[in-house]
Amino acid sequence: MGYIDPHIHMISRTTDDYERLALAGCVALTEPAFWAGFDRSSAQGFYDYFRCLTEFEPKRASQYGIDHYTWLCINPKEADDLGLAREVLQIIPEFLSSPNVLGIGEIGLNKNTKNELLIFEEHLELASKHNQPILVHTPHLEDKKKGTRLILDAIQAHNIPPHRVLIDHVEEHTVEMVLEKGFWAGMTLYPETKCTPQRAVDILEMYGKERLCMNSAGDWGPSDPLAVPKAILEMRRRGHSKMDIQKVTLQNPLAFLGQSPHFQTEKILEESAE
């Protein structure tokens, strides 16, 4: 049975990881634009990054039979520089017609500053103008709850339908407000700072399997690209049904991602059944 990893930063991973993902059953993944671990010095740096996400990574993934999709934005960690952020916002539309671009993401907040919120809202306007789905990063650790609230309020104020938005990195204290308002929710399986596979499965047991997805967010920090198959194993160990596992790791991502006309739902369904 195949699965989808809806949030993984393959630019930070080696080609060996594509092989390991394929062996574990990953048929498609989506890679949101994010912070490189240091601030880029110009919009040109982002232009090159977007080329990597739309040209190079899909090729690397296809060698292992994995469909690669992406989301574009300037991430909240660099959005505090308004001048740079607005320059990057201007170059995004030229990439939106690339066949593997699904929408705008991962936008959101980091330290919940006024500038971050301003640029988040400008991304929402861009997404609305071009009718793009949205992938949202919620802040880390002590900043998550406040940031999630500010994010949900801003999206509602911009009249964006919640089913077009996935709010990522939810944990026990934020999942309820996200689902209650009709958004999709993503649980990021990190060894230390977000959700472990065990806690993610606990959340599924407490809040149900509607509109919930799981991802590895594998990146350049301590993270595990095989975190989703590990969560699948965790569900199996507890006796969850094959159908429930498939719902969370394949059907739910298909339903959310399939809102983009670029996402090839039928092809991925076929591949996942092989």
Added chain:
Amino acid sequence: MQKKFTCPLDRESVLNLYFLEHRSKLLDIAAFLDRVDRAQPNEKEDERLKIFYQALEILRTKKEGRAKAILNLFSDPTQNPIPTAPSKGACGVYLPPQKED
């Protein structure tokens, strides 16, 4: 929203699966606190440690929703966006900004 008995396993099976792992995690916490005590104290007690002990109190007294309650304890309770951030990172618990004397 939360229903009772949503885990497909019975309690004995949960303990069979997870007891040893969490026994070990509990000892890690105990040894970590011993390690802190064996270290030279600083001028001011670290706020993170105070909040850590409050979290342990939640484990001891609260009956359900413990993970959520601890995450809430660690969270920034303020409502409005801040003018600027002192750094890009987060330390794991909310520490109110220091007032300048």
